[in-house]
Amino acid sequence: MVRNKIKISIIMPLFNASKYLEECLQSVLGQTFTDFELICINDASDDSTERIVLDFQKKDGRIRLLSNACRSGAAFSRNRGMKEAEGKYLAFLDGDDIFDEEMLERAYDKIEAKEADLVIFDFRHVPSENIHRKLRISHGGGFIDRYCKDSFTVAGCEPYELITWGSAPWNKLYRRAFVESNQLVFQDLPCANDSCFVNMALMLAGKLIVAESEKVMVYVRDHSEAGRISRDRDPMCTYKALMQLGKELIKRGKFGELGSCFYQRVYFSLMDALLADRKEARAESFYRFLQKEGIHRLCTLDQKAYAETESYIRKELEQFLDKDFASGWYREKNILSVCLAQNAGRVKKLFENWQKEGYKVAIWGAGENGVTLLKFCIEYELPIEAVIDQSSARQGKSLCGYRIFPAKDVKDRVEVIIVSARYIYDDVVQEAGSGGKVIMDINQFFCLC
Numbered sequence: 001m002v003r004n005k006i007k008i009s010i011i012m013p014l015f016n017a018s019k020y021l022e023e024c025l026q027s028v029l030g031q032t033f034t035d036f037e038l039i040c041i042n043d044a045s046d047d048s049t050e051r052i053v054l055d056f057q058k059k060d061g062r063i064r065l066l067s068n069a070c071r072s073g074a075a076f077s078r079n080r081g082m083k084e085a086e087g088k089y090l091a092f093l094d095g096d097d098i099f100d101e102e103m104l105e106r107a108y109d110k111i112e113a114k115e116a117d118l119v120i121f122d123f124r125h126v127p128s129e130n131i132h133r134k135l136r137i138s139h140g141g142g143f144i145d146r147y148c149k150d151s152f153t154v155a156g157c158e159p160y161e162l163i164t165w166g167s168a169p170w171n172k173l174y175r176r177a178f179v180e181s182n183q184l185v186f187q188d189l190p191c192a193n194d195s196c197f198v199n200m201a202l203m204l205a206g207k208l209i210v211a212e213s214e215k216v217m218v219y220v221r222d223h224s225e226a227g228r229i230s231r232d233r234d235p236m237c238t239y240k241a242l243m244q245l246g247k248e249l250i251k252r253g254k255f256g257e258l259g260s261c262f263y264q265r266v267y268f269s270l271m272d273a274l275l276a277d278r279k280e281a282r283a284e285s286f287y288r289f290l291q292k293e294g295i296h297r298l299c300t301l302d303q304k305a306y307a308e309t310e311s312y313i314r315k316e317l318e319q320f321l322d323k324d325f326a327s328g329w330y331r332e333k334n335i336l337s338v339c340l341a342q343n344a345g346r347v348k349k350l351f352e353n354w355q356k357e358g359y360k361v362a363i364w365g366a367g368e369n370g371v372t373l374l375k376f377c378i379e380y381e382l383p384i385e386a387v388i389d390q391s392s393a394r395q396g397k398s399l400c401g402y403r404i405f406p407a408k409d410v411k412d413r414v415e416v417i418i419v420s421a422r423y424i425y426d427d428v429v430q431e432a433g434s435g436g437k438v439i440m441d442i443n444q445f446f447c448l449c
Contacts (some may be wrong), residue, residue: 004407009087009176010392012092013077014053015043017095020221021052023131024095029060032217033104040095041077042067049095057249073426075186075193078169082179084337090176092194096221098131099187103217107173110211114151117178117205123171125219135216138382138426140444147447151207155257159310160266160338164448165193165202167269171218174201187244191233192273195241199265200248201257235273235286239294241265246301254255263313264338266298270320270329287325295320336369336420339446340376353384359438360385362411365420366394366404373420373442374400385412388417390431407431418442 010028014021028038040053040063050067057063066080078092090112103121111119122137124289128395139148147150154162165172170172182204187196202208211217246262249255255262270290277283299306306314316333323329340347354361361382363373366389378400387402388411389395394404411417411431416438419425425441430437443449 003379006035006037006087007229008033008091008108008173009052009081009085010036010038010090010091010093010104011041011078011081011085012093012095013041013043013074013081014045014049014095015071015074016045016047016049018045018048020051020128021049024093024099025052025056025063025289026095027099027101027341028093029056029062029103031099031104032102033108035089036062036104037087038063040065043073043077043083044068044071054059073188073190073193075188078186078194082176082185085176088176090174090179091172093218094170095221097170098219098221100134100215100217100219102213102215104173106213106217107210110209111175114149114207114209116207116209116215117175118201119165119173119209120147121171121173121211122213122215122357123166123168123220124216125220125222128221131219131221135219136214137213137216137449139449140441140447141211142444142447143449147208147210148212151209153208154261158219158259158342159262159313160335160342161447162199162202162261163268163338164263166200167192167265168220169194169198170220172198172201174381176211178205187241188346189237189240192237192241193236196244196248199245202260203249203254204252221404232278233273233276235270235277235283236289238269238273239286239290239298242269242298243301246298255302255305259302260309263299263306263309263317267313267316267338268335274330276399282392284325287320290441300317310342312338330341332372334368335370335448336442336446337376339374339448340372343446344376344380347376348380348382354438357382359415360413361416361418362388362409362414363388363420364388364417364432365424366391367421369442370420373398373418374402377445385414390427411437416440 009200009425042050049054053065066084068077100434107119109123184197188375189195249262274283299317319329362385363370366387374387387399387404388407389404390407395406397404417428417432419428419441422441422443429439
């Protein structure tokens with residue numbers, strides 16, 4: 001077979017995807033970039049999935065249909081699609097999501113211009129009823145300078161930055177030669193089967209780049225139909241994916257260089273797996289497994305690399321051993337808590353400079369990130385004048401000993417506003433006005449957005 005005549009191969013595993021498949025296919029075929037093939041792998045569906053694909057195939061010769069003889073799973077289907085692919089680049093999409101019409105064009109232009117192994121673009125999880133509502137994203141200058149102008153490597157980043165790019169395959173475009181030369185394949189698991197593939201690709205890529213755009217490129221549909229894998233995510237699959245990732249890094253001689261990134265991924269993946277499991281009894285059983293042997297196995301894959309991992313992450317992982325499941329300690333952790341802990345000196349310096357100027361500081365946003373930030377400030381004795389939130393349901397209540405105020409009661413008596421959540425930044429700027437105020441998005445400070 002002569003390969004690389006096609007620029008992009010899109011690989012789409014399908015199992016009983018008929019409900020949303022037509023609009024999904026329309027969003028792919030409506031791309032402004034047209035030099036692609038769409039490889040649909042029907043995984044023994046018993047609904048009208050195959051008929052829908054065949055109907056579209058009659059109208060557009062870029063669609064290829066492969067059929068598995070029996071139900072084989074998304075990993076098998078994606079791996080089969082990769083073997084059949086003829087494109088220079090690979091994209092992996094799901095049959096119930098919606099793709100911006102410029103997704104392929106922007107990703108292709110970026111990966112070609114920078115000769116990258118992998119390009120990353122923005123996605124958002126949205127309710128099914130909002131799947132066609134266009135969203136905009138405003139990235140900070142620090143984010144653009146760091147990730148969008150020149151290529152980078154995971155090894156050249158802070159370990160927590162790896163978490164920013166996610167473990168899903170569908171917000172990335174991959175150079176096929178890079179995937180093949182590194183023998184990257186999807187792991188045969190009921191769920192989390194893409195985790196090892198994606199993280200290996202991120203960690204091994206010699207050139208990563210982010211496609212700069214104010215547009216969301218992939219709209220991932222959040223829905224709850226019975227029988228969906230996402231409704232029954234066994235956390236043990238996440239553990240197996242992490243073990244496979246660690247063993248692959250060791251086999252390739254990369255663990256010493258990337259051990260801190262690996263353990264950062266372990267920490268967040270285990271927390272996410274526990275939170276995503278809808279069956280509390282199974283989640284508790286998994287937690288006990290981690291206490292008994294799971295954490296030990298992960299942390300002894302390479303004892304030297306683990307010892308050199310940031311002390312904060314080691315302490316957090318050891319909480320699995322020291323605290324019981326009922327404490328729910330992992331529910332209060334997020335990427336911002338890690339960024340604050342690992343950059344405490346930088347944050348304290350900011351407050352010292354503001355204090356020298358006589359500035360009073362308020363936190364705007366009393367959600368998850370606001371709680372994380374406020375607790376950090378309390379722990380390090382950093383002065384906070386007030387907490388602001390525009391939700392009437394939160395106003396007047398207490399948060400860590402601080403009363404929550406509406407903006408109108410506070411904004412004129414503070415000089416600095418720290419915005420805790422990225423999605424409210426523009427609203428804060430508009431509501432607070434300039435007036436010489438310092439308005440800082442804590443997420444942009446860490447280049448998270």
